[in-house]
Amino acid sequence: MRTIKLLATLQQIDLDLDADRRKFAENKEAMAPPEALRKLLAEVKAAEAQVTRWRKERKAREEAVAAQQARIKEEETRLYSGRIKDPREQVALQQHVESLKRHLETLEERALEAMMELEQSQETLATLQQAFEAQKAAWVSQREALEKEQEAIVAHARALKAKRETVAKQLPASDLNRYEALRKKLGGLAVAKLNGRSCGGCGASLPTSVVQQVHAGEMVKCPICGRLLDPS
Ligand SMILES: [Zn+2]
Numbered sequence: 001m002r003t004i005k006l007l008a009t010l011q012q013i014d015l016d017l018d019a020d021r022r023k024f025a026e027n028k029e030a031m032a033p034p035e036a037l038r039k040l041l042a043e044v045k046a047a048e049a050q051v052t053r054w055r056k057e058r059k060a061r062e063e064a065v066a067a068q069q070a071r072i073k074e075e076e077t078r079l080y081s082g083r084i085k086d087p088r089e090q091v092a093l094q095q096h097v098e099s100l101k102r103h104l105e106t107l108e109e110r111a112l113e114a115m116m117e118l119e120q121s122q123e124t125l126a127t128l129q130q131a132f133e134a135q136k137a138a139w140v141s142q143r144e145a146l147e148k149e150q151e152a153i154v155a156h157a158r159a160l161k162a163k164r165e166t167v168a169k170q171l172p173a174s175d176l177n178r179y180e181a182l183r184k185k186l187g188g189l190a191v192a193k194l195n196g197r198s199c200g201g202c203g204a205s206l207p208t209s210v211v212q213q214v215h216a217g218e219m220v221k222c223p224i225c226g227r228l229l230d231p232s
Contacts, residue, residue: 002217004191006171007179008230011191013164018188020157027146027153037139040132047125054118061111068104072097175219182227192227201227 078084079093168176182190192201194214199206202225206214213220214229222229 003171003175004217004219004228004230005232006167007175007228008191008193008232010164010167010171010179011183011189011230013160013167014183014188017157017160017164020153020160024150024153024157027150031143031146034135034139037132037135040128040135044125044128044132047121047128050121051118051125054114054121058111058114058118061107061114065104065107065111068100068107072100072104075100179228186225186227190227191230192222192225193230193232199225199227199229201225 075093075097079090079097084090084093171179179190186201189201192199194200194206194211197206197208197211198204199222201222204222204224206222206229210220210223210229214231217231220229221227
């Protein structure tokens with residue numbers, strides 16, 4: 001096979017390998033947990049903290065109610081024990097019990113409020129958890145599909161590399177080095193196809209003499225971009 005044909009084959013393999021690498025990197029990025037999922041997880045954590053907070057609060061407020069009820073019971077027992085003989089002392093104690101009862105109402109309201117807040121925070125948490133689980137499941141299945149795609153890309157690239165080795169072996173070292181240097185210099189494209197009379201690399205219209213040389217199978221560079229021209 002003519003050198004230019006081998007180089008053109010090598011170029012196509014390298015372009016395919018470049019595409020594999022790009023796709024692999026792109027997939028890898030797409031496999032990371034999406035921002036929305038991370039945000040949702042943070043919201044779930046915050047909601048969990050709220051539930052914990054209100055659960056503690058409800059317990060404390062219910063305990064305050066129970067303590068107040070115990071105090072009232074104690075004072076009422078004393079009031080109705082018949083041990084207090086002084087009417088003024090009796091009235092004072094009666095008033096004290098009434099004030100304790102008024103405060104009990106406040107404490108009960110606060111306990112009820114904590115219970116409602118707890119229920120509300122539990123509902124919020126459940127809603128967020130549901131949304132999180134649904135989004136997570138979607139992401140996991142997407143990631144699984146991408147993992148399969150990655151495996152296919154790796155296998156494809158491996159086959160290309162083997163093919164590349166076979167082609168490269170048939171090329172003289174000087175041509176191979178020239179190709180590699182051009183590829184590095186010209187954005188990955190060292191060999192450009194001839195499109196009619198123009199260079200497939202830069203689009204320049206080529207002189208007839210150059211076109212003829214290319215068709216004759218000679219190693220010719222595009223006078224504008226410097227790429228080797230492939231007649232096919
Ligand atoms: Zn060109």
